[in-house]
Amino acid sequence: MAKxxxxxxxxxxxxxxxxxxxxxxxLFDEVIVTVAKNPxxxxxxxxxxxxxxxxxxxxxxxxxxxxxxxGLVVDHAxxxxxxxxxxxxRAVSDFEYxxxxxxxxxxxxxxxTTILLMPHARYTYLNSTIVRxxxxxxxxxxxxxxxxxxxxxxxxxxx
Ligand code: COA
Numbered sequence: 001m002a003k004x005x006x007x008x009x010x011x012x013x014x015x016x017x018x019x020x021x022x023x024x025x026x027l028f029d030e031v032i033v034t035v036a037k038n039p040x041x042x043x044x045x046x047x048x049x050x051x052x053x054x055x056x057x058x059x060x061x062x063x064x065x066x067x068x069x070x071g072l073v074v075d076h077a078x079x080x081x082x083x084x085x086x087x088x089x090r091a092v093s094d095f096e097y098x099x100x101x102x103x104x105x106x107x108x109x110x111x112x113t114t115i116l117l118m119p120h121a122r123y124t125y126l127n128s129t130i131v132r133x134x135x136x137x138x139x140x141x142x143x144x145x146x147x148x149x150x151x152x153x154x155x156x157x158x159x
Contacts, residue, residue, distance in 0.1 A: 003030040004115065006086040007073045010035050010050045011043040012149045013057055014131055016123030020088040023117045025063055032080055033058065035068040044132050044156065057146035074109040084113040090124050 006024060010017060010033075017033075024031045035050045045053070047068045054066045069076035077085055085105060087098050102114035126144055134141050135153040142150055 001030065002028045002084075003032065003080065003082045004028045004084040004086050005032045005034050005073070005077050005080060005082045007034045007036055007069070007076070009038050009041055009043065009128065010054060011041070011045055011128050012050060012131065012145065012152065013054050014123075014126055014128060014145050014149070015143075016088065016090065016119050016126045018057060018146065019119040019123055020086065020117050021058060021061065021064060023119075024086050024115075025061055027115075028084075029063060031061075031064045031086070032082065033064060033066050034073075034076060035066070036073070037068060037070040045152070049152065053146070053148050053152060056148040072108065074105050074112050077112045078109065082112070084115050086115050086117060089116045089118050090126075 004024060006021065008017065021031060021033060033054055035047055035054065037047055043050070051066050051068055058064045058066065073085060087102070089095060089098055098116060102116070105112060105114060131141050131144055131153075135157050138157065138159040141153060145153070
């Protein structure tokens with residue numbers, strides 16, 4: 001049974017992340033989407049809110065589970081019995097960071113493999129910061145995020 005984790009900040013989850021999950025479920029028996037508490041980033045949504053939005057957005061996937069972690073990503077992978085770490089590669093600009101992280105994670109835990117998946121080209125320019133910025137100024141983000149995220153953004157920014 002091949003289980004993988006897909007870690008990220010998910011502040012908030014976007015359709016680009018969902019695209020990666022769609023691809024991962026085709027390849028692995030179980031995918032755990034895991035929210036990093038990540039103290040190095042100031043987040044708009046709490047960990048609990050991010051987990052809730054992921055649960056709602058991914059509820060139709062029976063082999064997907066959501067949790068969160070604090071600390072090293074490889075420690076969490078070991079804790080849940082995952083054989084690999086999924087990461088998304090949107091453009092060449094992501095590569096250096098992902099490559100460095102994959103090699104460091106391999107050094108920390110040689111038995112955990114990083115798998116880089118490419119989302120659809122339409123998500124190349126998308127990230128959570130752009131979504132937050134647009135929503136903050138009441139821009140239309142409906143084509144970039146699942147309905148639950150749109151609802152939460154509208155509540156947060158009162159529009
Ligand atoms: N579609 C849309 N956006 C995407 C995307 C996709 N498919 N894949 C990534 N992104 C965006 C995210 O929305 C995020 O945007 P933002 O910075 O504007 O918020 C950005 O790309 C970064 O992606 P994310 O996956 O959230 O990565 P991160 O750099 O925040 O790192 C962890 C998250 C969990 C991997 C990292 O913090 C970590 O490993 N933490 C644990 C500590 C650790 O183990 N360190 C050792 C590793 S070397």
